[in-house]
Amino acid sequence: xxxxxxxxxxxxxxxxxxxxxxxxxxxxxxxxxxxxxxxxxxxxxxxxxxxxxxxxxxxxxxxxxxxxxxxxxxxxxxxxxxxxxxxxxxxxxxxxxxxxxxxxxxxxxxxxx
Amino acid sequence: xxxxxxxxxxxxxxxxxxxxxxxxxxxxxxxxxxxxxxxxxxxxxxxxxxxxxxxxxxxxxxxxxxxxxxxxxxxxxxxxxxxxxxxxxxxxxxxxxxxxxxxxxxxxxxxxxxxx
Numbered sequence: 001x002x003x004x005x006x007x008x009x010x011x012x013x014x015x016x017x018x019x020x021x022x023x024x025x026x027x028x029x030x031x032x033x034x035x036x037x038x039x040x041x042x043x044x045x046x047x048x049x050x051x052x053x054x055x056x057x058x059x060x061x062x063x064x065x066x067x068x069x070x071x072x073x074x075x076x077x078x079x080x081x082x083x084x085x086x087x088x089x090x091x092x093x094x095x096x097x098x099x100x101x102x103x104x105x106x107x108x109x110x111x112x113x
Numbered sequence: 114x115x116x117x118x119x120x121x122x123x124x125x126x127x128x129x130x131x132x133x134x135x136x137x138x139x140x141x142x143x144x145x146x147x148x149x150x151x152x153x154x155x156x157x158x159x160x161x162x163x164x165x166x167x168x169x170x171x172x173x174x175x176x177x178x179x180x181x182x183x184x185x186x187x188x189x190x191x192x193x194x195x196x197x198x199x200x201x202x203x204x205x206x207x208x209x210x211x212x213x214x215x216x217x218x219x220x221x222x223x224x225x226x227x228x229x
Contacts (some may be wrong), residue, residue: 041122043117
């Protein structure tokens with residue numbers, strides 16, 4: 001059974017810092033990996049999607065990497081802003097078509113002005 | 114619609130009562146998923162529909178939980194004899210093509226269920 005672990009569980013940083021969120025998983029037979037953002041009372045927003053054949057994806061101040069062999073992914077946030085405060089979820093899709101997503105426990109990020 | 118709509122947004126019910134949670138996916142999305150998120154944890158899979166049929170219901174915790182999608186669009190998650198442990202946020206997601214290359218998912222805002 002796939003297990004997804006996110007470290008740290010919570011993080012508080014001052015505005016402007018660069019930061020790294022970590023995700024590890026036990027089963028490397030994945031189809032893709034996604035990073036989602038979750039805001040209180042709102043749905044999940046997909047930030048970046050990395051196919052299993054890819055190593056990284058970038059969008060604006062966000063960069064996500066994937067290393068299947070070591071079972072790890074990182075989400076890098078550059079020049080953090082208070083608006084980045086949210087819970088970040090690492091999510092895996094299995095190789096089998098149509099199967100469910102497996103979520104990590106999330107990292108709760110607080111960026112202080 | 115423009116997004117995945119879930120109703121109600123909040124539901125408070127007494128222990129032992131029956132509840133129904135509704136999910137209205139994006140029009141044309143064939144796949145629909147239900148997840149449950151307890152406080153401080155990531156969402157956990159409950160059930161996945163492809164069209165009208167439940168393709169995978171392995172995440173339903175027990176037979177008090179049941180979900181339907183009779184016309185392949187709107188889905189209803191039904192919980193009988195609710196227990197305090199059922200309190201959580203229930204999330205719904207839809208996908209246009211879960212077998213395709215992108216496998217993108219759109220989530221609703223969730224229904225926060227509180228059993229008192």
